[in-house]
Amino acid sequence: MxxxxxxxxxxxxxxxxxxxxxxxxxxxxxxxxxxxxxxxxxxxxxxxxxxxxxxxxxxxxxxxxxxxxxAQHRTGPYHRMQVWDKDSPAHIEFSAQDVNADDLGAIVExxxxxxxxxxxxxxxxxxxxxxxxxxxxxxxxxxxxxxxxxxxxxxxxxxxxxxxxxxxxxxxxxxxxxxFWDYQQQGIVANIKTERPHQGVARQVFLPTGPLALLPTPEAHTVSIVWSADQPFAEQLLAESPERLAKWVEAESGRILGACETASPVKAFPLxxxxxxxxxxxxxxxxxxxxxxxxxxxxxxxxxxxxxxxxxxxxxxxxxxxxxxxxxxxxxxxxxxxxxxxxxxxxxxxxxKRGFGTANPILKGLRAIAFALPNHVTPLKRKLAEIALR
Known part of the structure; x- marks a missing residue:
C-alpha cells in the first residue's frame, strides 16, 4: 500500500x-x-x-x-432583466444603468x-x-x-x-x-434560435405551468431556456418534437423574440x-x-x-x-x-415559487401590485438591481 x-x-x-x-x-x-x-x-x-x-x-x-x-472564450453578459406574469399585469424591468454598472451578470456555460x-x-x-x-x-x-x-x-x-x-x-x-422536498417539476433546457436579437436582456415569464427563463447567450439570436415545468406538462413537452417545443416557447413568451426554433437537443432534470x-x-x-x-x-x-x-x-x-x-x-x-x-x-x-405558482385571483392581483410598485419607484428598482449584482 x-x-x-x-x-x-x-x-x-x-x-x-x-x-x-x-x-x-x-x-x-x-x-x-x-x-x-x-x-x-x-x-x-x-x-x-x-x-x-x-x-x-x-x-x-x-x-x-x-x-x-x-471571458475571452465565450460569455453572454446581460444588461437588463424583464420579469412578467402571463396571466396578470404584473411586470418589472430594471437595468445595469440603474446602479451605474456595466452589466447585471453574465451567462456562462x-x-x-x-x-x-x-x-x-x-x-x-x-x-x-x-x-x-x-x-x-x-x-x-x-x-x-x-x-x-x-x-x-x-x-x-x-x-x-x-x-x-x-x-x-x-x-x-x-x-x-x-x-428536502420535491417540486414535482422538471427543468427543461435547450438552446433556441430567435427571429429577433435578445439584446443582452435576461427574461423570465411566470406561467400557470411553471416559470420559463430566456437567457441571453454570446450569440445575438440564441437564448438558453430553462423551463421549470410542472410534471404533467413537462412530460407532455418532452414527448413533443424539439420543433414543437420551440413553438411552445414562442407562444408562451408572447413572441417577445419573434419566431423560435430549436438549436440543440432538449434535456430535462428533476427539480x-x-x-x-x-x-x-x-x-x-x-x-x-x-x-x-x-x-x-x-x-x-x-x-x-x-x-x-x-x-x-x-x-x-x-x-x-x-x-x-x-x-x-x-x-x-x-x-x-x-x-x-x-x-x-x-x-x-x-x-x-408559491406566490407565482397559483391561480388564486386575490394573489394574482397582489402580485400585480407588488410588481407595479418597483417598476415605477426608482429607489426600489435600484435596490433590486443591486441585489442582482451581488
Missing amino acids: IRQQTDIAIVGGGMIGLALACLLATQGRRVTVLERHTQPQLGDELALRVSALNARSRKLLEQCGAWALI NNVIEHFLWQRAQALQVDIRQAEDWKLLNAGDEDSPAEFSLGNELLSAQLVVGADGGRSQVRQWAELPIT RMQYARRWQHQRIVLAGDAAHTIHPLAGQGANLGFGDVQELAQVLAEVELKDLRALSRRLGAYVRTRKAETQLMIAAMEAF
Whole structure:
C-alpha cells in the first residue's frame, strides 16, 4: 500500500471544487481533488447547462485566475432583466444603468467554467486525481487525519471537503442529515434560435405551468431556456418534437423574440430543494450542491456555491489544520455564515415559487401590485438591481 499525504482533499472536480482548490493552492496548501471525469472539453456548439454569474462570483473567478480565460472564450453578459406574469399585469424591468454598472451578470456555460478552472488548478500544482473508485475510510480525529483508499494508495488529509453535488457520497458517508422536498417539476433546457436579437436582456415569464427563463447567450439570436415545468406538462413537452417545443416557447413568451426554433437537443432534470441540516463532521465539511440545492428560479445556485468557496477559503487561510479544535471553530464560523445566506435564499425562492405558482385571483392581483410598485419607484428598482449584482 502506497501512502500519500495532502493538506486538503476535495471530493468533486466541478465548478465549486475546482474554484476552492485554486484559492487554497494560492494560500500554499497542498490540495488534492478527486474527480471521476476528465477535464471538460470546449466545444464549438453552445452547451445546455449554463449559470448566471453575478459580480461576486466573477470576482472570485478572477482570484482563481480563470475569469479572463473564460471571458475571452465565450460569455453572454446581460444588461437588463424583464420579469412578467402571463396571466396578470404584473411586470418589472430594471437595468445595469440603474446602479451605474456595466452589466447585471453574465451567462456562462458550466463546462467552460470547469475547463478553465481545471487548467488553472493544474497550473497551481493542484493534484487532480481521476478516481472512480475511492473510499473514505474514516473522518479523522484530534490525533489523526481522515483517510481515503484509492486502489493501492492510502491518501490522508487534514480536511475533506465534500463538493460532489446533490447526491454527495461524502455527505452520505458522514450521515449528515438533509431536509428536502420535491417540486414535482422538471427543468427543461435547450438552446433556441430567435427571429429577433435578445439584446443582452435576461427574461423570465411566470406561467400557470411553471416559470420559463430566456437567457441571453454570446450569440445575438440564441437564448438558453430553462423551463421549470410542472410534471404533467413537462412530460407532455418532452414527448413533443424539439420543433414543437420551440413553438411552445414562442407562444408562451408572447413572441417577445419573434419566431423560435430549436438549436440543440432538449434535456430535462428533476427539480427539488435540498438542504443539509449539518454541514460538518470531524474533519469533513460540505460546500456547494452537497450542502444545498435550490430552485433554478433566479439562477442563483452557482452563485450560492461560489459564496461557500469564498467564505471557506477565508476561514481556512490561517488555521492550523492539524489542530482539530481550532479547525472546528473556524469551520463552525463558515457553516453559520453560509447557512444564514442559504436559508434566506431558500425562503426567497419559496416565496416566488408559491406566490407565482397559483391561480388564486386575490394573489394574482397582489402580485400585480407588488410588481407595479418597483417598476415605477426608482429607489426600489435600484435596490433590486443591486441585489442582482451581488
